[in-house]
Amino acid sequence: MLFNRSISMIRVSARWLWPLGISVAIALLFSLRAPILAGAGGAPSSPPQDGPTSLIPSQSRKPAPDLNLTDIAGAKVSLASYRGKVVLLDFWAVDCGGCVKEIPWYVEFDHKYHEKGLQPLGIDMYDEPPSKIKPFMEKAHMQYPVAVGNDEIRNRFQADELPKTMLIDRQGRVAVSHVGIVDKATFERDIEELLK
Numbered sequence: 001m002l003f004n005r006s007i008s009m010i011r012v013s014a015r016w017l018w019p020l021g022i023s024v025a026i027a028l029l030f031s032l033r034a035p036i037l038a039g040a041g042g043a044p045s046s047p048p049q050d051g052p053t054s055l056i057p058s059q060s061r062k063p064a065p066d067l068n069l070t071d072i073a074g075a076k077v078s079l080a081s082y083r084g085k086v087v088l089l090d091f092w093a094v095d096c097g098g099c100v101k102e103i104p105w106y107v108e109f110d111h112k113y114h115e116k117g118l119q120p121l122g123i124d125m126y127d128e129p130p131s132k133i134k135p136f137m138e139k140a141h142m143q144y145p146v147a148v149g150n151d152e153i154r155n156r157f158q159a160d161e162l163p164k165t166m167l168i169d170r171q172g173r174v175a176v177s178h179v180g181i182v183d184k185a186t187f188e189r190d191i192e193e194l195l196k
Contacts, residue, residue, distance in 0.1 A: 055167075
């Protein structure tokens, strides 16, 4: 009889512990999933304020080759004339998908940092005529100079693959040379660092 009573008490206790165990398990699952959901678009996460840059160390930078071209508005452009500024040199084309993706970022950087010394310069490398480039520039709100490149420029800057973007520091040295679509946040940190 004592044995039967003990078994009954264990059954009653187990009946009460079962829901409690499930509640604890559910609470644990939700607490573990919350950070995962936040990273996957659940709750907005703030972008990191600081992070790595892709800058070539100052002592290792080499002088950028010069270029002398006429932009599609008819003005002469050269890297030497921008000495003292940080030049965002973008080798691109209207018909290059990756290039077109980056243009809004460069327009944004131009608006944000132009007064601090940033000078974007675009070089179209597909030999596209101004009649094709100008409408694109207007639609994209590009207000910086764009010139059409040639084989000499392609060889001098090793711009065989597009997009290719370079950052030239205030002393005219190559601080970044990147082939492919840039990481916007890292690239902006590079610009901010060079403008200091």
